[in-house]
Amino acid sequence: xxxxxxxxxxxxxxxxxxxxxxxxxxxxxxxxxxxxxxxxxxxxxxxxxxxxxxxxxxxxxxxxxxxxxxxxxxxxxxxxxxxxxxxxxxxxxxxxxxxxxxxxxxxxxxxxxxxxxxxxxxxxxxxxxxxxxxxxxxxxxxxxxxxxxxxxxxxxxxxxxxxxxxxxxxxxxxxxxxxxxxxxxxxxxxxxxxxxxxxxxxxxxxxxx
Amino acid sequence: xxxxxxxxxxxxxxxxxxxxxxxxxxxxxxxxxxxxxxxxxxxxxxxxxxxxxxxxxxxxxxxxxxxxxxxxxxxxxxxxxxxxxxxxxxxxxxxxxxxxxxxxxxxxxxxxxxxxxxxxxxxxxxxxxxxxxxxxxxxxxxxxxxxxxxxxxxxxxxxxxxxxxxxxxxxxxxxxxxxxxxxxxxxxxxxxxxxxxxxxxxxxxxxxx
Amino acid sequence: xxxxxxxxxxxxxxxxxxxxxxxxxxxxxxxxxxxxxxxxxxxxxxxxxxxxxxxxxxxxxxxxxxxxxxxxxxxxxxxxxxxxxxxxxxxxxxxxxxxxxxxxxxxxxxxxxxxxxxxxxxxxxxxxxxxxxxxxxxxxxxxxxxxxxxxxxxxxxxxxxxxxxxxxxxxxxxxxxxxxxxxxxxxxxxxxxxxxxxxxxxxxxxxxx
Amino acid sequence: xxxxxxxxxxxxxxxxxxxxxxxxxxxxxxxxxxxxxxxxxxxxxxxxxxxxxxxxxxxxxxxxxxxxxxxxxxxxxxxxxxxxxxxxxxxxxxxxxxxxxxxxxxxxxxxxxxxxxxxxxxxxxxxxxxxxxxxxxxxxxxxxxxxxxxxxxxxxxxxxxxxxxxxxxxxxxxxxxxxxxxxxxxxxxxxxxxxxxxxxxxxxxxxxx
DNA sequence: CATGAATGAGGATTCATTCAT
DNA sequence: TATGAATGAATCCTCATTCAT
Numbered sequence: 001x002x003x004x005x006x007x008x009x010x011x012x013x014x015x016x017x018x019x020x021x022x023x024x025x026x027x028x029x030x031x032x033x034x035x036x037x038x039x040x041x042x043x044x045x046x047x048x049x050x051x052x053x054x055x056x057x058x059x060x061x062x063x064x065x066x067x068x069x070x071x072x073x074x075x076x077x078x079x080x081x082x083x084x085x086x087x088x089x090x091x092x093x094x095x096x097x098x099x100x101x102x103x104x105x106x107x108x109x110x111x112x113x114x115x116x117x118x119x120x121x122x123x124x125x126x127x128x129x130x131x132x133x134x135x136x137x138x139x140x141x142x143x144x145x146x147x148x149x150x151x152x153x154x155x156x157x158x159x160x161x162x163x164x165x166x167x168x169x170x171x172x173x174x175x176x177x178x179x180x181x182x183x184x185x186x187x188x189x190x191x192x193x194x195x196x197x198x199x200x201x202x203x204x205x206x207x208x209x
Numbered sequence: 210x211x212x213x214x215x216x217x218x219x220x221x222x223x224x225x226x227x228x229x230x231x232x233x234x235x236x237x238x239x240x241x242x243x244x245x246x247x248x249x250x251x252x253x254x255x256x257x258x259x260x261x262x263x264x265x266x267x268x269x270x271x272x273x274x275x276x277x278x279x280x281x282x283x284x285x286x287x288x289x290x291x292x293x294x295x296x297x298x299x300x301x302x303x304x305x306x307x308x309x310x311x312x313x314x315x316x317x318x319x320x321x322x323x324x325x326x327x328x329x330x331x332x333x334x335x336x337x338x339x340x341x342x343x344x345x346x347x348x349x350x351x352x353x354x355x356x357x358x359x360x361x362x363x364x365x366x367x368x369x370x371x372x373x374x375x376x377x378x379x380x381x382x383x384x385x386x387x388x389x390x391x392x393x394x395x396x397x398x399x400x401x402x403x404x405x406x407x408x409x410x411x412x413x414x415x416x417x418x
Numbered sequence: 419x420x421x422x423x424x425x426x427x428x429x430x431x432x433x434x435x436x437x438x439x440x441x442x443x444x445x446x447x448x449x450x451x452x453x454x455x456x457x458x459x460x461x462x463x464x465x466x467x468x469x470x471x472x473x474x475x476x477x478x479x480x481x482x483x484x485x486x487x488x489x490x491x492x493x494x495x496x497x498x499x500x501x502x503x504x505x506x507x508x509x510x511x512x513x514x515x516x517x518x519x520x521x522x523x524x525x526x527x528x529x530x531x532x533x534x535x536x537x538x539x540x541x542x543x544x545x546x547x548x549x550x551x552x553x554x555x556x557x558x559x560x561x562x563x564x565x566x567x568x569x570x571x572x573x574x575x576x577x578x579x580x581x582x583x584x585x586x587x588x589x590x591x592x593x594x595x596x597x598x599x600x601x602x603x604x605x606x607x608x609x610x611x612x613x614x615x616x617x618x619x620x621x622x623x624x625x626x627x
Numbered sequence: 628x629x630x631x632x633x634x635x636x637x638x639x640x641x642x643x644x645x646x647x648x649x650x651x652x653x654x655x656x657x658x659x660x661x662x663x664x665x666x667x668x669x670x671x672x673x674x675x676x677x678x679x680x681x682x683x684x685x686x687x688x689x690x691x692x693x694x695x696x697x698x699x700x701x702x703x704x705x706x707x708x709x710x711x712x713x714x715x716x717x718x719x720x721x722x723x724x725x726x727x728x729x730x731x732x733x734x735x736x737x738x739x740x741x742x743x744x745x746x747x748x749x750x751x752x753x754x755x756x757x758x759x760x761x762x763x764x765x766x767x768x769x770x771x772x773x774x775x776x777x778x779x780x781x782x783x784x785x786x787x788x789x790x791x792x793x794x795x796x797x798x799x800x801x802x803x804x805x806x807x808x809x810x811x812x813x814x815x816x817x818x819x820x821x822x823x824x825x826x827x828x829x830x831x832x833x834x835x836x
Numbered sequence: 837c838a839t840g841a842a843t844g845a846g847g848a849t850t851c852a853t854t855c856a857t
Numbered sequence: 858t859a860t861g862a863a864t865g866a867a868t869c870c871t872c873a874t875t876c877a878t
Contacts, residue, residue: 008837024323030873031840040839042875051873111320114233121379152392155376156369163368164361170330183361191396195404211862239848249864251850260848426858442741448852449861458860460854469852529738532651539797570810573794574787581786582779588748601779605818613822629841657869667843672870 021100025108056119080138081199106169144192230309234317265328289347290408315378353401439518443526474537498556499617562610648727652735683746707765708826733796771819
């Protein structure tokens with residue numbers, strides 16, 4: 001069994017992200033990843049079950065960091081609207097600061113085989129739950145509309161962020177993703193809000209010009 | 210391409226949808242598609258450049274029908290809110306009534322090579338424009354909030370519908386997609402509306418129980 | 419059975435020469451030849467057994483003309499040395515005046531399958547015999563060295579002309595093939611001659627400057 | 628290409644010669660060559676770019692040995708006539724002692740695609756130069772006729788040897804190639820010689836009966 | 837732990853030829 | 858005669874994975 005904590009494990013993951021971002025999923029042979037990582041081909045198989053496992057591991061690792069970091073930050077705020085704003089901010093911030101990873105997550109990972117997507121699905125559920133928790137919490141505490149369906153709402157939140165992110169990646173970063181945070185927030189917040197008590201975007205999350 | 214016979218072209222497209230929905234893109238050998246269509250393998254290449262071209266053609270054809278039908282129906286209504294409702298309704302209606310096509314469009318098509326996605330991108334722009342037109346029109350005519358960015362709004366609308374649709378397909382249709390129309394509409398309509406004049410969901414689009 | 423005398427038969431042959439010269443043997447699909455000839459693909463098979471038959475027919479036809487014309491001209495001279503000079507002259511003259519045919523004969527025809535070469539071999543024997551007759555005749559009549567082996571001598575004569583012609587074609591005609599006639603003649607004539615009575619090149623065959 | 632093993636490279640080359648000689652180039656599937664060589668199909672591609680590369684490598688290797696060995700032997704003699712005699716002798720000797728290789732070199736290699744012939748052309752230039760050097764040297768040192776054109780002469784020498792060799796191969800070796808050395812030499816030597824000082828064939832090169 | 841040479845299954849595509857019209 | 862749509866056999870090459878060292 002591969003030891004997922006070891007240095008070489010991370011080296012291979014990082015090499016794979018670079019290779020896949022540069023060559024696309026189908027252009028990323030194991031041999032190429034091995035070369036980039038500076039290890040022998042066979043070594044890859046000491047740390048990963050197979051090629052798919054590399055891909056899933058990228059996702060698990062990076063989304064893992066994503067989720068691990070999020071709650072602490074989100075819990076910094078009592079207000080679910082602020083939590084939503086922060087969620088979007090973090091989502092875009094992570095991607096903007098890792099363009100290669102962003103490309104892999106938004107584009108390459110999607111074009112993988114059924115079995116890979118299955119592995120990914122398990123990981124992403126975690127993230128889904130995070131979003132749903134915000135929604136449920138917001139409803140319970142009277143911040144969000146009581147008639148919201150948390151599952152649908154989660155899909156709208158995630159779908160909106162995801163589509164905006166994908167378009168940004170496909171535009172090859174010709175514009176700034178983070179500046180869109182506010183607009184996406186506004187749209188989503190209005191959907192969630194009970195008319196009268198709509199909370200405007202937290203000025204602290206506005207990108208510094 | 211042989212001159213007279215558009216017929217065989219359609220036969221192959223429909224066969225390909227069935228085969229790809231059942232086996233996934235990478236599990237759909239050209240030979241399998243040919244067998245399903247009842248033609249020889251070589252015949253495929255009289256009507257399509259290559260295997261990728263089949264996939265792009267599925268998209269072009271089906272999205273083509275989608276877009277071709279949409280404007281007439283949308284224009285049936287003067288009200289941009291109603292148009293939005295109808296857009297979501299049509300989007301979900303089409304997918305729900307073609308489960309195999311839905312699978313191909315939401316799942317298999319995404320895992321294709323760069324060149325395929327490029328071919329698709331050209332076609333989908335048309336659909337994007339359709340959505341943007343509703344937004345722009347709604348703003349201009351004072352129905353939607355004047356501070357909306359049409360591009361971002363389009364991404365939120367499309368992203369929301371797309372995510373809801375993908376989750377529905379991945380759930381292997383255990384629930385009814387059309388019944389979600391209203392909730393998606395509500396969320397999006399609230400984002401678009403100038404508070405006071407929010408237009409409720411047109412009752413005529415509610416699925417008959 | 420194809421009627422080898424008909425107009426369309428010649429049209430196809432000439433079209434094939436152009437296509438093969440331009441695209442090489444392996445790049446000359448039957449469909450391409452049909453298009454160039456202005457007939458349907460199926461029509462080809464009314465005049466030729468199969469694709470190979472086209473190639474062999476090119477050779478048979480063109481070498482046929484070659485041989486048919488030669489004897490009359492060669493017999494115009496009583497002197498075997500003059501006949502040799504004329505042979506070389508004609509060989510080069512034909513090629514120089516049909517660059518596309520030259521390319522097909524010297525290059526493309528050689529890269530054909532065993533069965534084609536077999537068909538060609540039968541035709542070329544005729545030409546071999548023509549050359550050998552000159553040699554045998556020259557020996558018998560005391561012009562050429564009596565110790566010559568006609569078969570070997572024929573190979574040296576043909577091999578020399580052929581190599582010179584092939585190099586000329588591969589050079590893409592950057593120089594004039596006909597001007598080499600005299601030098602090739604000189605070399606071969608010396609080989610054949612009984613020292614004292616070596617016959618110099620007939621001045622009438624020298625290209626006009 | 629794997630680092631240590633030149634061994635397997637040679638094994639494949641030799642297997643390819645046997646297979647191609649027996650089946651022709653187009654009848655020699657890579658799988659057949661692999662089986663004959665006792666390696667997996669994929670292994671072929673560790674040592675060769677593609678199927679064409681095998682053919683070119685055969686030529687490069689064998690002509691390489693040819694040329695590498697020649698100069699030393701040729702330089703054993705001061706006399707250009709003797710060098711010519713030795714050149715022909717070596718040319719025929721090599722072919723006669725490798726009938727399968729002879730078949731591949733004289734027949735199969737000629738029917739290859741443009742790209743193969745291009746690869747071969749580069750190698751054969753070396754051999755051409757070798758022949759031309761003998762000619763130039765012979766002229767300079769007063770052995771050969773001063774009015775010879777080295778390029779044309781080279782073509783006549785090579786063309787003669789080549790045609791004789793090809794006919795021998797096509798005859799399926801029903802006669803002895805080496806015994807023709809003297810006659811080819813005689814013919815070529817007469818072409819080269821300044822009448823009076825023609826050098827007869829070196830008796831040492833006569834095949835022992 | 838690490839290497840990298842060896843494996844071999846798997847599939848899109850071409851194109852000469854046929855034959856119903 | 859002429860057509861051209863339909864056929865389907867035939868094969869090179871890639872690349873994930875293994876295993877002897």
